[in-house]
Amino acid sequence: MGLRFYFLRQALLNMKRNVTVHILSLGTIVASLLILGAFLLLFGNLSNWLRQWGTALSMSVYLKDGTSAYKRDKIDSFIRGLPGAQIRRFISKEDAMNELKAALREEAGFLERLTHNPLPASYEVVFEASRTEEIDPEKIKQQLEALDGVEEVQHNRQWLKRLEGVLDVVSLIGYIIGGLLCLCVVFIVTNTIKLTIYSRRDEIEILKLVGATDWFIKLPFLLEGMIQGILGGGLAILALFLGYLAFSAKKIYLIGPAPLEFVFLPVGYVAIVFFLSTVLGIIGSFIAIGRFFDV
């Protein structure tokens, strides 16, 4: 019990004696882990959004210009007959133009030069979430496009595959950057511990002369690296959470009118960041005691 406290006390004393070096090192570790955490946060939320978007099925059914009311009724009835389908709204050519003008705001002036309205009328169709599994959007698209008066049908799952591809690339880049940042943390801890060892070289010599075992001398340095990792991980998570609070106060309108929910890292991810920083701290100090001082 006493010996354990001795090691901890020594580790904390080492940090106190080299406080400037440790603060600088801690700052760099926090910055590295913050970048890593921010990436995880962003990536996690993008995946969530994509998943949410993927489970919901919606379609835009664009009509040919001049489609008669009779043909529109037939299309309308066909859509209402689809399993779980609801027509959210019908957008006439005029409505489409007005929405475009509203979206373009000051830049909408050039639309006045158009001789005719090129935008098609369309239906916005949504499907009940509980029934999206039994629906084949491609098959419905083909059926709708076969109807007289339908120009084109687009559904959100066409985009989903493309976005998933982009997300795969982003995750690969994330892994590479994450790996480099981890190496950076190990490098920083190693050098900090080396400096501490150097500043205590006289004490180490005396400890050896009075019969201290190698591990008796090394353990406080190992603890020191671990404490750096724990503090670095803890502060990085705290900073990330504060950043998240500031950012999540603003609603994010990414696609459509519904705001997307921006969530913090799940507990598992927080534990991983914390565990990773602790392990990196231990690895860094382990390299330092192995390579720098041969007691």
Add this chain to the structure above:
Amino acid sequence: MIQLFHVSKNFGPSIALNTIDIKIAKGEFVFVTGPSGAGKTTLLRLIFGAEKPATGHILINAINLNRISRSKLDLLRRKIGFVFQDFKLLPKKTVFENVAIALEVTGLRPKVVKKKTHQTLRLVGLAEKEKAYPLSLSGGEQQRVAIARAIVKDPLILLADEPTGNLDPDLTREIMTLFKNIHQRGTTVVIATHSRQLLEGTDCRTIVLNQGNISGDTR
């Protein structure tokens, strides 16, 4: 207790010890003397395991230092107290901490460390100075801190390298009385010195070294 068989040691071309044989029995009080460069410090460092002999064998308490593992040497050093010529005190640690360090490495409980350190500091007459830092002490006081650190762990062997080198005659007598007291408790004491004053009128065994050879032994 201490046995050296045909031990030689050289540092590059310079021969520090030349095939010497020494036996020191348990509880003996021995002076090792000779001019500067005779090999006195090297002999102590070999006994302490801080140097390895070029040839020959050194046995401490029947343990051959040539065949001892690193970890066992650490444990053996806990049974040997060493008073260094330059004291080797840590300036940023208090007198108490400098002495306690020798017990802390053995893994003793803090309570025991505290008690034994207090006792030893009283023994060397530094009970009042335990919170002081080494650099605020006189040479004699620093020497006593170094002795306290060497004896706090009740060593089987006490090695001292020029322990009175920089002290005036009164302090020298004081330090020697301290060594005699430690010896009376059963510790084998080996003191390396070139001080004639220390050896005058002594009835203790004296080994004389000269250019790495034993030129006299009063045994």
